[in-house]
Amino acid sequence: TAPIRVAIAGYGNLGRGAQAAIKQSPDMQLVGVFSRRDPSSVTLIDASVPVYSMDDIEHYKNDIDVLILCGGSKSDLPEQGPYLASLFNIVDSFDTHANIPDYYAALDTPATQAGKVALLSVGWDPGLFSINRLYGEAILPAGETYTFWGKGLSQGHSDAVRRVAGVKSGVQYTLPSESAMARVRSGEQPQLTTREKHTRECFIVLEESADADTVREAIVTMPNYFADFDTSVNFIDQATFDAEHQSMPHGGFVIRSGVSGAEQANQVLEFSLKLGSNPGFTSSVLVAYARAAFKMNQNGEQGARTVLDVAPGLLSPKSPAQLRKELL
Numbered sequence: 001t002a003p004i005r006v007a008i009a010g011y012g013n014l015g016r017g018a019q020a021a022i023k024q025s026p027d028m029q030l031v032g033v034f035s036r037r038d039p040s041s042v043t044l045i046d047a048s049v050p051v052y053s054m055d056d057i058e059h060y061k062n063d064i065d066v067l068i069l070c071g072g073s074k075s076d077l078p079e080q081g082p083y084l085a086s087l088f089n090i091v092d093s094f095d096t097h098a099n100i101p102d103y104y105a106a107l108d109t110p111a112t113q114a115g116k117v118a119l120l121s122v123g124w125d126p127g128l129f130s131i132n133r134l135y136g137e138a139i140l141p142a143g144e145t146y147t148f149w150g151k152g153l154s155q156g157h158s159d160a161v162r163r164v165a166g167v168k169s170g171v172q173y174t175l176p177s178e179s180a181m182a183r184v185r186s187g188e189q190p191q192l193t194t195r196e197k198h199t200r201e202c203f204i205v206l207e208e209s210a211d212a213d214t215v216r217e218a219i220v221t222m223p224n225y226f227a228d229f230d231t232s233v234n235f236i237d238q239a240t241f242d243a244e245h246q247s248m249p250h251g252g253f254v255i256r257s258g259v260s261g262a263e264q265a266n267q268v269l270e271f272s273l274k275l276g277s278n279p280g281f282t283s284s285v286l287v288a289y290a291r292a293a294f295k296m297n298q299n300g301e302q303g304a305r306t307v308l309d310v311a312p313g314l315l316s317p318k319s320p321a322q323l324r325k326e327l328l
């Protein structure tokens with residue numbers, strides 16, 4: 001069968017990872033990369049495909065089976081998603097959790113009208129962690145669910161600080177509360193506030209003219225990203241940033257602690273990730289779900305979907321018969 005024709009929209013950490021993941025997918029062909037920047041200024045991890053201007057993407061409507069959106073959730077996807085969903089099957093990693101219902105609606109209308117699938121909020125949280133929170137609640141209705149991240153680099157929060165006026169470079173690390181995790185693992189089932197579970201640590205290089213207090217205030221009060229957390233903001237110079245903040249490890253776990261069965265036994269469901277590269281993993285999830293989005297559309301589905309709507313078998317390049325033979 002013909003390869004699935006894939007393209008990438010937005011070429012940053014996720015975009016680079018998506019190109020690498022597509023190379024690992026024998027059933028896919030990368031058609032090209034689209035960027036808002038001047039294509040001649042965008043360097044691919046390998047120059048095997050053209051870089052096009054995002055302004056021209058409509059002209060490739062019939063050349064792309066599924067488009068992988070790798071823009072930032074803070075301000076790129078809210079603008080790009082609805083437009084691109086009117087042209088292509090898309091997958092994206094939108095992760096501003098509080099805004100997912102509104103963003104879902106904003107994609108559903110154009111995707112339905114275009115007869116395309118828009119698979120949003122794909123990744124690990126939201127994404128694989130969402131699926132495991134669902135398993136936990138559905139299978140162990142009498143219980144509590146906890147999610148912990150880090151210590152590691154959140155790309156969503158790093159993208160968000162980079163969008164603050166006066167920030168030249170920035171990253172954000174998420175630190176889980178050791179005491180909160182210990183209480184959960186002991187089976188206590190504590191009621192924990194957002195602030196009791198994680199703290200956030202930012203490292204920022206300021207633009208020449210920027211005021212540190214103004215930048216710090218804009219970050220720590222930022223709704224949905226920092227306002228509900230104890231957040232520290234550390235200002236460093238570019239040389240230190242370049243030397244000490246280039247890797248993007250992360251990870252975390254979802255744990256459901258509940259009771260079930262005639263004997264009302266204690267049951268624990270846990271799913272964990274240990275990521276050497278947050279973008280390298282997230283983009284691999286995006287590529288697997290790009291395969292599923294294409295198949296769903298081929299099967300006649302249209303409109304917005306999330307990972308909670310996707311049958312796991314669709315993620316695999318293997319046929320259902322092969323999967324039954326190999327994985328059940």
Ligand SMILES: NC(=O)C1=CN([C@@H]2O[C@H](COP(=O)(O)OP(=O)(O)OC[C@H]3O[C@@H](n4cnc5c(N)ncnc54)[C@H](OP(=O)(O)O)[C@@H]3O)[C@@H](O)[C@H]2O)C=CC1
Binds near residue numbers: 012015073093123159
């Ligand atoms: N659901 C999940 O589990 C996860 C979701 N995410 C999401 O992924 C999003 C993207 O993360 P990430 O790839 O790290 O973001 P980046 O900051 O690396 O890239 C975001 C966009 O910025 C532009 N860009 C990239 N590099 C440059 C540059 N040097 N100069 C100018 N513009 C540039 C690109 O657009 P263009 O090419 O058009 O200029 C790119 O699409 C995050 O905002 C987060 O929300 C990330 C991890 C997990």
Ligand SMILES: N[C@@H](C[C@H]1CC(C(=O)O)=NO1)C(=O)O
Binds near residue numbers: 124154156
């Ligand atoms: N979407 C997150 C993926 C995980 C990481 C995270 C956090 O550290 O707050 N929340 O969810 C990311 O952008 O890295």
